[in-house]
Amino acid sequence: MSTRQPAWAVVMRREVVAKVTDKSFVVGTLVTLALIVGMLGLQVYLSDRTKSYDVVATASSRVMADDVAHSATAADDKVRVTVRTVPDDAAARAAVHGGDADAWLHESDGAWVVTGRTQVPDALRTAAEQAVRTAVLADNAAAAGTTVEALERGSTVTVTQLVGDKDRTDLAKAVGFAMAFLFYLAAIGFGLTLAGSVVEEKQSRIVEIIAAAIPIRQLLLGKVLGNSILALAQMCLYAAVGLVGLSFTSLGGLLPGITGPIVWFVGFFAVGFLAVACLYAAAGALASRSEDLQNTSMPMTMGLVIVFLGAMLATGQWQVVLSYVPPFSAILMPSRMLQGGVPLWEPLVALAGLVAFCAVAIVVGERIYRRSLLKTGGRVSFRAAWSAAD
Amino acid sequence: MLQLRDLTRRFGDITAVDGVSFDVSDGQLTGFVGGNGAGKTTTMRMVMGVLARDEGTILWNGAPVTVHDQRRFGYMPEERGLYPKQPVLDQLAYLGELHGMTGRDARRSIMEQLERFGLADRAKDRVEKLSLGNQQRVQIIAALIAEPAALILDEPFSGLDPDAVDSMTDILREHTVRGIPVLFSSHQLDLVQRLCDRLTIMARGRVVASGTVSELQAGGPTRYKLTLGGDAGWVRDARHGVHVVDVDGPTALVEIVQEGTEQPLLEEAMARGPVREFARVIPALSEIYREVTA
Incomplete structure (x- = not known):
């Protein structure tokens, strides 16, 4: 590097380099990536796996057992039921007990019974209920001189939704939660590291050397930008890996619908994190030793918990209202967009609000930071820092 | 030339620095002496601009100091x-680049300094792996990287072994030879006396003495040491306009209130018996210090 750089750029570069060469940061990022890939892989594995069950029945129950097998495959094409005929009840009992079969279908006192060793798999139970019900209903209907169709006419309920479809809504909820959780983790993780590095500089007094060389504002700018870039890069990495992974699952077809909102989410995150970073830097400056940090950063951390929980718990009208209110909007607006049906002006208005909030946070954070950074010997109260002279 | 004029700084009800004025001349090593809490560090921080001053001015080469000037001071x-x-x-x-150097220039200057301190092979080591003395050396290099226009050093000698004190002294001298003003604070009075061209003594936020070592010594009380062949107890009762500081067997230490009044005392002593020694006592800096800060 042979050209002269502005001071904030020098600070920013140091923040980034110090972090990406820090083992715990690299390991933490890799572990999170492994978790994301693992979760998606598990999802693929579970949804593609064919589950097969063995059912034993005596000759007299064979017909009903075949019905159960058909019914199970009809309900879920990943389920296969193999029926085996055994000579008598004792042999059936022994097969189930010995683990050779998953269940034993038999009739007892005019009612059908499914017996498992310690439990009956849900798929088998549901299939048995369905098959038995259909068969018995048909018999009973015939006895009453009517048909099952006649009996059931008009009794079915079909579920539809006006906006999106069920798969998409479920995915939107899951992705929304994942993104909100990532926001929360990144804000607290990067925020606390930033506050920690501020107090480290203050405690080791290197800040005096730096303050003698450059304006404190440039130091803050460099630190906040450096950490914001790292947080954003990490978030983009997670989102990209998550989206690529998702394309391999059965939900891959829904990707085009959620990619836009995720890009919005990254934008909201960038602005929201800038505000968080400034306030955490101020919290770091209020502390004199790293032991004080827990105290001075508590309001920030509590605030983030409230924002996260509030954004998760808000529903209906509350969700709509809060999706405009910064800092809740940073999570809620992209979440609503994931569910679909949000016109473009809504996120623009919410983003403008968040930018205004961020501007206030920067002004407040900068003032607190500048005025408490060189005050050593005990914790500086917010009020004292706010009204202090330079 | 750095000139401090009526610098004042208050922290709440406490006036940490109260109307402090003194000069740090070009090419001179100025010592800054005072007990803990005397206001030395606060004064130096104001000179560096890391702490705002409530009152007073700092002149750099005759004009009010600017932030730009302060950025060129090594601290x-x-x-x-x-x-x-x-x-x-x-x-x-990193610190060099913050001072506006290019990365390449900074590294070259640092490697030169590290070599001088015998630390070139430690350049890639983490600071925490260095001994405290070596960390101190790295710290002084931090102040010297960017060819400073003045040096403001707060306790640069504390914690150094005798060899390191010597190399630190050489370095400070090198910079005064270059013609820049150097101000350093210290608790080690003997060191200050040995090194400094001038010194300023602070107590309770005020400057209580300032000048060259000999000026300060001249300004102190005039004392004579008298050693007799016999007991010196009679000196206590002698009335020659002298103040008896101490009598110990054949030795007496007297303070002359008015020039010339020591002669009748000497005459009486010679009349009473042999006089082994009669000598002017130049007060040590530590005595002057004790006196002016009392």
Whole structure:
């Protein structure tokens, strides 16, 4: 590097380099990536796996057992039921007990019974209920001189939704939660590291050397930008890996619908994190030793918990209202967009609000930071820092 | 030339620095002496601009000091601080770049300095792996990287072994020879007396004495030591306009209130018996210090 750089750029570069060469940061990022890939892989594995069950029945129950097998495959094409005929009840009992079969279908006192060793798999139970019900209903209907169709006419309920479809809504909820959780983790993780590095500089007094060389504002700018870039890069990495992974699952077809909102989410995150970073830097400056940090950063951390929980718990009208209110909007607006049906002006208005909030946070954070950074010997109260002279 | 004029700084009800004025001349090593809490560090921080001043002015080469001027001063704060986990060279290069140097120039200047201190092979080590003395050396290099226009050093000698004190002294001298003003604070009075061209003594936020060592000594009380063949107890009762500081067997230490009044005392002593020694006592800096800060 042979050209002269502005001071904030020098600070920013140091923040980034110090972090990406820090083992715990690299390991933490890799572990999170492994978790994301693992979760998606598990999802693929579970949804593609064919589950097969063995059912034993005596000759007299064979017909009903075949019905159960058909019914199970009809309900879920990943389920296969193999029926085996055994000579008598004792042999059936022994097969189930010995683990050779998953269940034993038999009739007892005019009612059908499914017996498992310690439990009956849900798929088998549901299939048995369905098959038995259909068969018995048909018999009973015939006895009453009517048909099952006649009996059931008009009794079915079909579920539809006006906006999106069920798969998409479920995915939107899951992705929304994942993104909100990532926001929360990144804000607290990067925020606390930033506050920690501020107090480290203050405690080791290197800040005096730096303050003698450059304006404190440039130091803050460099630190906040450096950490914001790292947080954003990490978030983009997670989102990209998550989206690529998702394309391999059965939900891959829904990707085009959620990619836009995720890009919005990254934008909201960038602005929201800038505000968080400034306030955490101020919290770091209020502390004199790293032991004080827990105290001075508590309001920030509590605030983030409230924002996260509030954004998760808000529903209906509350969700709509809060999706405009910064800092809740940073999570809620992209979440609503994931569910679909949000016109473009809504996120623009919410983003403008968040930018205004961020501007206030920067002004407040900068003032607190500048005025408490060189005050050593005990914790500086917010009020004292706010009204202090330079 | 750095001139401090009526610098005042208050922290709440406490006036830490109260109307402090003194000069740090070009090419001179100025010592800054005072007890803990006397206001030395606060004064130096105001000179560096890391602390705002409530009143007073600082002149640099005759004009009010600007932030731009202050950025060119080399500074070593009282409490040593560097990033413990960052390698020596990277860290110093960072500070050099903050001073506006290019990365290449900063590294070249740092390697030269590290070589001088015998630390060139430690350039890639993390600061926390260095001994305290070596950390101190790295710290002083931090103040010297950017060819400073003045040096403001808060306790640069504390914690150094005798060899390191010598190399630190050489370095300070090198910079005064270059013609820049150097101000350093210290608790070690013998060191200050040996090194400094001038010194300023502070107590309770005020300057209580300022000048060259001999000026300060001349301004102190005039004392004579008298050693007799016999007991010196009679000196207590002698009335020659002298103040008896101490009598111990054949030795007496007297303070002359008015020039010339020591002669009748000497005459009486010679009349009473042999006089082994009669000599002017030049007060040590530590005595002057004790007196002016009392």
